[in-house]
Amino acid sequence: MKLLHLDSSALGDQSVTRELGAAIVAHWRARFPVATVEYRDLDADPVPHLTGGSLARTDSVLAAQDDRLLQQFLDADVIVLGAPMYNFGIPSTLKAWIDRIAIKGKTFRYTEQGPQGLAAGKRVIVASGRGGAYGDSSPADFQEAYLRQLFGFLGIDDIEFVRAEGVGLSPQHREQALATAKASLLVPLRDAA
Numbered sequence: 001m002k003l004l005h006l007d008s009s010a011l012g013d014q015s016v017t018r019e020l021g022a023a024i025v026a027h028w029r030a031r032f033p034v035a036t037v038e039y040r041d042l043d044a045d046p047v048p049h050l051t052g053g054s055l056a057r058t059d060s061v062l063a064a065q066d067d068r069l070l071q072q073f074l075d076a077d078v079i080v081l082g083a084p085m086y087n088f089g090i091p092s093t094l095k096a097w098i099d100r101i102a103i104k105g106k107t108f109r110y111t112e113q114g115p116q117g118l119a120a121g122k123r124v125i126v127a128s129g130r131g132g133a134y135g136d137s138s139p140a141d142f143q144e145a146y147l148r149q150l151f152g153f154l155g156i157d158d159i160e161f162v163r164a165e166g167v168g169l170s171p172q173h174r175e176q177a178l179a180t181a182k183a184s185l186l187v188p189l190r191d192a193a
């Protein structure tokens, strides 16, 4: 099983989602036969914004980098995504990565019957962090709702959120939210396929 681990928080060692994502990966490694873990820090090592130039693939070096990113995603069985809520959505660094893996003809296609995801069979686990508290279905949530829509569009319905929220209320709320999120990992994850 290949696991791809991505971080996108800009808050360095103060980050909630980095801590939670690392705990999720450790949890997986302890319980399942993880053959490889590939890691990218999208904050320290960002993917460039999608531009007309990158879409046109005129720069062969950048085009090859994009191909490697897509292949890394296609090869992964499990993706652990550190995804904070920034301005009700996701960090732009994470969006830049998504712009390289949501590719018509590779990870989705349009058919007479509607769009079809081509990346089925993967599992996505999101380490989610939010300053406020939004629960499962807030109309202000464009972070988790977006990620569910995006990966569903690519054919990945197996997406789970490990959430620490209300972390901006006080240091105590932050600690409690992190502890609760980590404790939820002790509930056995469904067996890996």
Ligand SMILES: Cc1cc2nc3c(=O)[nH]c(=O)nc-3n(C[C@H](O)[C@H](O)[C@H](O)COP(=O)(O)O)c2cc1C
Pocket: 009, 010, 011, 014, 015, 016, 017, 018, 083, 084, 085, 086, 087, 088, 089, 129, 130, 131, 132, 133, 167, 168
């Ligand atoms: C640039 C920025 C934008 C943020 N926007 C929101 C927001 O819209 N709603 C919210 O509840 N919290 C917001 N927060 C708080 C973060 O969601 C919270 O700090 C969370 O822990 C971020 O995860 P991280 O610690 O891994 O970066 C924002 C934080 C930053 C740095």
